[in-house]
Amino acid sequence: MGVKIVVEVNGTAQSHEVEARTLLVQYLRDVVGLHGTNIGCDTSSCGACTVLLDGESVKSCTVLAAQADGRSVTTIEGLAEPDGTLHPVQSAFREHHALQCGYCTPGMVMAVVSLLKENPSPTESEVRLGLEGNLCRCTGYHNIVKAVLAVGATAGATAGATAGAGAAAEAGR
Amino acid sequence: MSILGNRVLRVEDPKLLTAGGTYVDDVELPGAVELCYVRSPHAHAGVVSIDTEAARRAPGVLDVLTAADLALAPIVQHLPGIPAEMARPFLAGDRVRFVGEAVAVVLAETRAEAADGAALVEVEYDPLPAVVALEHAASGETLLFPAAGSNVAARIAPAPAPSSAPGAAAPGAEGSIFDDCEVVVSERFVNQRLAPCPLEVRAAAAVLGEDGRLTHWSTSQTPFAVRQALAGALGVEEGKIRVIAPDVGGGFGAKNGDYPDELLVGVLAHRLGRPVRWCETRSESMLALGHGRAQQQTITLGGSRDGRLRAYRLEVVQDCGAYPLLASFLPHLTRAMASGTYDIERVEFESVSLVTTTAPVVAYRGAGRPEAAAAIERAVDRFAAEIGMDPAELRRRNLVGPQRFPFENPTGTVYDCGDYAAALERLLEASDYDSIRAEQAARRSCGETVELGIGLAVYVEITGAADLGGEWSAVEMLPDGTAVVRTGTSAHGQGHATAWSMLVSDALGIPIDAVRFVQSDTDLVARGVGTFGSRSLQTGGVAARQAAERVVELARELAGELLEADPADLVVDPGGGGIGVVGTPTARRSWAELAAAAAERGTPLRAEVDFTPPGGTFPFGAHLAVVEVDTETGGVRLVRLVAVDDAGRILNPLLADGQVHGGLAQGVAQALLEEFVYDAEGNPLTTTLADYLFVTAAELPSFESLRMETPTPRNPLGAKGIGESGTIGSTVAVQNAVVDALAGRGVRHLDMPLSPERVWQSLAATG
Ligand code: FES
Ligand code: FES
Numbered sequence: 001m002g003v004k005i006v007v008e009v010n011g012t013a014q015s016h017e018v019e020a021r022t023l024l025v026q027y028l029r030d031v032v033g034l035h036g037t038n039i040g041c042d043t044s045s046c047g048a049c050t051v052l053l054d055g056e057s058v059k060s061c062t063v064l065a066a067q068a069d070g071r072s073v074t075t076i077e078g079l080a081e082p083d084g085t086l087h088p089v090q091s092a093f094r095e096h097h098a099l100q101c102g103y104c105t106p107g108m109v110m111a112v113v114s115l116l117k118e119n120p121s122p123t124e125s126e127v128r129l130g131l132e133g134n135l136c137r138c139t140g141y142h143n144i145v146k147a148v149l150a151v152g153a154t155a156g157a158t159a160g161a162t163a164g165a166g167a168a169a170e171a172g173r
Numbered sequence: 174m175s176i177l178g179n180r181v182l183r184v185e186d187p188k189l190l191t192a193g194g195t196y197v198d199d200v201e202l203p204g205a206v207e208l209c210y211v212r213s214p215h216a217h218a219g220v221v222s223i224d225t226e227a228a229r230r231a232p233g234v235l236d237v238l239t240a241a242d243l244a245l246a247p248i249v250q251h252l253p254g255i256p257a258e259m260a261r262p263f264l265a266g267d268r269v270r271f272v273g274e275a276v277a278v279v280l281a282e283t284r285a286e287a288a289d290g291a292a293l294v295e296v297e298y299d300p301l302p303a304v305v306a307l308e309h310a311a312s313g314e315t316l317l318f319p320a321a322g323s324n325v326a327a328r329i330a331p332a333p334a335p336s337s338a339p340g341a342a343a344p345g346a347e348g349s350i351f352d353d354c355e356v357v358v359s360e361r362f363v364n365q366r367l368a369p370c371p372l373e374v375r376a377a378a379a380v381l382g383e384d385g386r387l388t389h390w391s392t393s394q395t396p397f398a399v400r401q402a403l404a405g406a407l408g409v410e411e412g413k414i415r416v417i418a419p420d421v422g423g424g425f426g427a428k429n430g431d432y433p434d435e436l437l438v439g440v441l442a443h444r445l446g447r448p449v450r451w452c453e454t455r456s457e458s459m460l461a462l463g464h465g466r467a468q469q470q471t472i473t474l475g476g477s478r479d480g481r482l483r484a485y486r487l488e489v490v491q492d493c494g495a496y497p498l499l500a501s502f503l504p505h506l507t508r509a510m511a512s513g514t515y516d517i518e519r520v521e522f523e524s525v526s527l528v529t530t531t532a533p534v535v536a537y538r539g540a541g542r543p544e545a546a547a548a549i550e551r552a553v554d555r556f557a558a559e560i561g562m563d564p565a566e567l568r569r570r571n572l573v574g575p576q577r578f579p580f581e582n583p584t585g586t587v588y589d590c591g592d593y594a595a596a597l598e599r600l601l602e603a604s605d606y607d608s609i610r611a612e613q614a615a616r617r618s619c620g621e622t623v624e625l626g627i628g629l630a631v632y633v634e635i636t637g638a639a640d641l642g643g644e645w646s647a648v649e650m651l652p653d654g655t656a657v658v659r660t661g662t663s664a665h666g667q668g669h670a671t672a673w674s675m676l677v678s679d680a681l682g683i684p685i686d687a688v689r690f691v692q693s694d695t696d697l698v699a700r701g702v703g704t705f706g707s708r709s710l711q712t713g714g715v716a717a718r719q720a721a722e723r724v725v726e727l728a729r730e731l732a733g734e735l736l737e738a739d740p741a742d743l744v745v746d747p748g749g750g751g752i753g754v755v756g757t758p759t760a761r762r763s764w765a766e767l768a769a770a771a772a773e774r775g776t777p778l779r780a781e782v783d784f785t786p787p788g789g790t791f792p793f794g795a796h797l798a799v800v801e802v803d804t805e806t807g808g809v810r811l812v813r814l815v816a817v818d819d820a821g822r823i824l825n826p827l828l829a830d831g832q833v834h835g836g837l838a839q840g841v842a843q844a845l846l847e848e849f850v851y852d853a854e855g856n857p858l859t860t861t862l863a864d865y866l867f868v869t870a871a872e873l874p875s876f877e878s879l880r881m882e883t884p885t886p887r888n889p890l891g892a893k894g895i896g897e898s899g900t901i902g903s904t905v906a907v908q909n910a911v912v913d914a915l916a917g918r919g920v921r922h923l924d925m926p927l928s929p930e931r932v933w934q935s936l937a938a939t940g
Contacts, residue, residue, distance in 0.1 A: 039198075046867075077193070090190045094190060101420070129871050138835045140899075145875060146875070
């Protein structure tokens with residue numbers, strides 16, 4: 001009945017035997033013991049469980065643990081540098097007060113990391129559409145969007161410094 | 174320089190951003206029994222029999238319990254006037270009264286086994302007629318509690334309202350309050366039922382210690398109330414129970430109350446002597462966590478053709494759901510704020526709270542006040558349309574003037590302070606009202622199919638009502654130079670750790686990270702009420718500040734002795750150096766030295782304060798929404814939301830802004846998207862986050878939020894509540910905007926949520 005899996009979680013190889021029906025989010029929380037990733041629904045609607053699977057964001061309640069076999073997973077616990085330096089998205093969330101109760105936050109941060117990887121300097125409407133699958137009940141999304149745009153503007157400014165003034169002006173919208 | 178009033182980043186965030194919070198379901202409890210409830214699929218039915226045999230034989234199942242097995246008395250509600258026959262049982266006995274009501278509980282070794290076991294419990298039901306429509310409930314044709322004799326849970330009788338203008342023509346005994354009104358408008362509004370949807374659902378975990386004391390972790394806004402309810406259910410002293418609300422993932426009023434499925438976790442852990450835990454699924458939560466709003470309102474507003482409002486009547490029918498919990502009381506808050514920011518001579522209010530075969534209704538962000546604001550603000554717009562006056566101008570002519578405070582409104586509520594006209598003018602200017610009106614007219618004149626709508630609301634609400642009690646706080650300086658602040662409030666996202674640390678650090682002159690914040694643990698906090706109704710800063714925050722100030726007094730006395738100086742010459746060093754003689758850096762004792770000396774004498778540097786405010790505070794503001802309505806599809810797009818809010822003196826604008834933003838979003842959500850729907854048979858139709866239109870980032874604009882600060886005289890911080898005002902103004906501002914967009918096409922009123930279908934049908938109907 002059990003399935004043997006080897007998954008790299010936040011840079012550490014984990015090997016376990018799990019039931020075939022075990023979801024990735026259950027595996028991370030109950031087997032690996034990382035409680036940062038939350039569960040907010042049972043219809044894959046809320047995004048609280050978002051993690052990176054081989055660098056791309058997935059709702060970990062929609063993936064079986066067995067499907068993560070041989071792949072790498074990053075959760076909120078693995079995002080900051082080993083020396084504790086926050087990832088730019090984490091810093092921006094704090095600076096812009098993009099979290100209140102914190103329940104959506106781990107999933108939201110991972111979704112943002114993935115969004116910015118695909119689109120380093122998004123517009124406001126791109127951010128809003130890109131985060132449609134991640135629900136937050138506390139912040140009204142205002143400061144989340146602001147935090148993402150701030151990281152995007154920094155990325156844009158850096159790109160602008162090499163590519164010319166145009167990109168920076170674009171990012172400053 | 175004081176840190177108070179500054180934008181200070183949150184001390185809560187580093188952990189939440191790197192490891193995530195420690196929510197109830199994250200608490201490690203090895204060997205815990207898992208619970209799963211068997212819930213009724215019927216809205217109303219007799220319970221004929223429950224067959225637990227198959228479930229008991231399922232793998233991992235330890236036991237299956239029904240109401241008969243539990244033998245627990247119903248839960249006592251601490252609200253006046255609710256018929257005793259309507260008390261809520263822990264598990265349904267011979268009758269179920271809403272879909273989702275628990276009839277049995279399965280105990281198993283794992284969560285999956287408990288769920289599998291629950292699916293095997295066979296319950297035989299004898300269906301009874303559902304009671305969903307309030308008219309049906311009022312008729313008494315079908316009774317939920319035959320012993321009570323009616324479906325009425327509570328009533329507020331129409332008392333003749335005192336006139337705010339002495340000498341004004343009192344209506345004759347037979348006359349109506351509208352007798353002298355040239356224009357009278359009347360309309361029925363539905364303030365629809367909502368699912369509060371905190372992102373974390375409910376969970377509980379409990380363990381009986383070897384010392385015979387129970388520890389119960391709860392997703393609660395009010396841990397002391399949970400302790401009281403558990404003690405009542407177990408028949409033990411409160412001191413034998415410790416309730417801890419660790420990180421809680423939002424509550425919005427709904428995690429405030431005695432939920433049987435939560436309390437049973439503690440009860441069973443006590444009985445079994447084994448740890449027990451439970452976490453509901455979202456689909457369960459949609460059914461079993463209390464709902465919000467659910468009022469039907471009939472308004473009548475009268476005045477003169479030149480725009481002077483004179484008389485207002487509000488009749489409320491409150492849907493309580495299956496058991497009268499807080500909802501039965503909500504009309505009192507609606508009544509208190511019925512006339513809002515307007516100077517209306519005569520106001521009549523009456524309400525009836527009815528039980529129906531739906532989920533119980535509880536508090537949800539604003540709890541009774543958004544309903545009051547929605548009624549009067551919609552009514553004012555309706556009146557403005559009737560007399561052909563700009564709604565901003567009609568408001569301007571009728572607002573209570575700034576010189577009138579303290580102001581007693583016709584329903585007897587005494588507002589502390591305010592300047593409603595200033596809020597309105599600020600709003601009109603910031604939003605450039607005249608040019609949006611001009612654009613609206615331009616679009617209309619060239620016949621554009623996408624109409625522009627502008628909606629206003631000038632609101633006032635009540636927070637921190639004194640009859641809900643005060644709060645306790647204690648501050649202690651420790652010999653290592655750090656301070657601990659304990660509070661009876663129970664934050665679940667509001668940022669109290671940051672706010673309270675600011676208050677203490679400012680009083681003691683120590684860095685903010687030298688303050689440790691303790692809340693939500695009944696063993697570590699002496700007493701408390703909790704966090705709801707935007708009450709925390711003006712009660713618990715004030716208590717914390719005063720306790721810190723007393724610690725300073727104690728320390729000055731001590732330092733005076735140690736330094737052989739007059740305490741009157743001693744001041745706190747704002748740089749963290751402790752206490753010393755003004756201008757003499759050498760004559761000083763550090764906090765660590767003072768705390769050590771105090772400890773040696775057996776009189777620690779510790780003070781506690783209970784602060785009860787003399788009355789509630791009345792945050793106010795003005796909100797403006799701009800919407801585009803596509804008259805071909807009925808689609809509504811919120812283009813702008815501009816908010817001017819006054820919550821008195823602001824301690825930390827970062828936190829205040831966050832509260833406003835969240836409130837605004839929930840207001841927009843009610844206006845445009847969200848509704849918890851039951852069909853006529855009482856079947857819930859919006860039981861998942863795929864069906865219930867929880868507002869997302871994509872439906873919202875960035876908000877334009879402005880602040881006014883009129884300090885309240887009712888507490889020394891000058892602070893009013895800010896947790897709910899965003900919702901109270903924005904909901905009806907958005908609703909007014911949509912109706913305004915369609916005013917030229919004959920639409921006079923539309924209920925929320927303003928779905929494309931509803932908008933489109935109204936256009937089809939008006940042709
Ligand atoms: S828990 Fe995965 S999307 Fe909600
Ligand atoms: S911060 Fe509470 S749900 Fe997003």
